[in-house]
Amino acid sequence: MFSRNHRSRVTVARGSALEMEFKRGRFRLSLFSDPPEDTELQRKLDHEIRMREGACKLLAACSQREQALEATKSLLVCNSRILSYMGELQRRKEAQVLGKSGRRPSDSGPPTERSPCRGRVCISDLRIPLMWKDTEYFKNKGDLHRWAVFLLLQLGEHIQDTEMILVDRTLTDISFQNNVLFTEAGPDFELRLELYGACMEEEGALAGAPKRLATKLSSSLGRSSGRRVRASLESAGGLGSSPILLPTPAVGGPRYHLLAHTTLTLAAVQDGFRTHDLTLASHEENPAWLPLYGSVCCRLVAQPLCMTQPTANGTLRVQQAGELQDWARVHGVLKGTSLFCYRQPEDADTGEEPLFTIAINKETRVRAGELDQTVGRPFTLTISNRYGEDEVTHTLQTESRGALHSWMEALWQLFFDMSQWKQCCDEIMKIETPAPRKTPQVLAKQGSLYHEMAIEPLDDIAAVTDILAQREGARLETPPPWLAMFTEQPALPNPCSPASVAPAPARTHPMPWGRPRTFSLDAVPPDHSPGAPRSVAPLPQQRSPRSRGLFNKGPPRTWLQSPV
């Protein structure tokens, strides 16, 4: 029943003799229990189940819509993770069973297929453009509908979510600041991206219904939804699209709807920003529908482990160029697409420069065995690179047959990884781990204006008036007279000029203080010479000057410079 080298799963009945033996410490449970990766997964599953219970309780206790949205989002993420972990456990158990029945205990030896190394995949700077009707965006009238959106990202059995962002029609894009990192990805990874949205306002259908009826409707599973639940539980790694997948108590809260999704693979990886198409999943009747433009812009990078970690190291003897008998002894480290040769093994760790570096890329050719020049020196291999017209060959001698074999094995593995990870092996792509962000202090609490600005010598008046306007804008009824220097609209009636000047517009309420038009230090200020009849170009009488307004009069006459 139990063979020495085979791990098998055993369920131990309570009160049985075997259980008593475990309790007495006669056998170690680990001999009979699951391999450690399964217990890790089980632990994560238990954790998510506990989180889900917590999220349910939190949702029941929420009074405000925004809190309820956050709690529902946590619930949805927990549900999805539970489903995917359960699917993964199922798959692993099936694989174990299949593996055991196929293999005989007498089989030994490594599997003949090579598997590519794992890598880290990071997606960041996610941005989804929106496509409002221009009447909605520019006129900006009517009730401001708001939506709460977030992204769910799944790679293998790992699910991560972004923060929840509130969107209304004044935004042109949904931008997520998160850096999402997946650590155990293979080159055949599929990163599934799903955008979920919910209305900030109460949804029409269930808003009027009495609460008990609403909860009953939400939490009972009808025949079709029951079938859906069973189907999604069976499918491996299926991702739920509604929060009512596993029966949860009293889900009367807000509902998230799937708005769009897409799947990214290795072909989409690039050390730069790219735009990908989104598959839109909801239509206008859906309460949470948002006018999506249909694409997502992001930076998707991958770092295969073979590029960032050394794959082989050991002592080598390298034949010096031209000297047939002079072989230098070095410590070689194979990392990424180079073989670094250091004088001593410790140099690799201390950051010393290597003596020299041999490039190993897709075009490199490696051969093992004896050459004419290496008569009498066994266990050699050669590495040849072609640089333009020339071919450069390095001949290396390893310490023993075993060492030669392991070096060749490492090189073949590297070539295989490079063929699988393709463009990720050309250069190491950078992945930033953002430092724990401390919340930027709100400086407005401090009284003085100087705390808010860092003025550089080349700073222009624009920054000063900008900050001033922001601070003072709410309080001022009419702008101070000196501010009129920076606007072309006389704020107070100018006593010097004759009455042909357009009078200051009658203001019944404090004007929302847009950023005043400012001039760079080089531009010519308007002529305020008193007495001269002002041949005034029609000034914008009603509108306060706005720098955003391209509907100002005339062509722009400034060329501002700003330090960043």
Added chain:
Amino acid sequence: MSYIPGQPVTAVVQRVEIHKLRQGENLILGFSIGGGIDQDPSQNPFSEDKTDKGIYVTRVSEGGPAEIAGLQIGDKIMQVNGWDMTMVTHDQARKRLTKRSEEVVRLLVTRQSLQKAVQRSMLS
């Protein structure tokens, strides 16, 4: 690099990755920009085409993060972290570069020497 409204723009670009420097409460990049669709392009000393309303680098602080990253005076910024910079106002451009939550900005810049180098290598 002449620009026809409505037509796609093609340019040879260089990637520049700038790590912002923290100075007290601010994150600075160490250069200044000029230009924008709300500015007067004829006053731009760096542009070849005097109707180009793009964002140009007008000054690079010595030893600052931008100089270390390889940004040069006169460069035209095409893109910042995926956001387009060829059709933005001056203020929008400044804001896109100075987001407090970002510590690294990845720019795509183009300069005349790059264009000329590519043209020369294509002729030879």
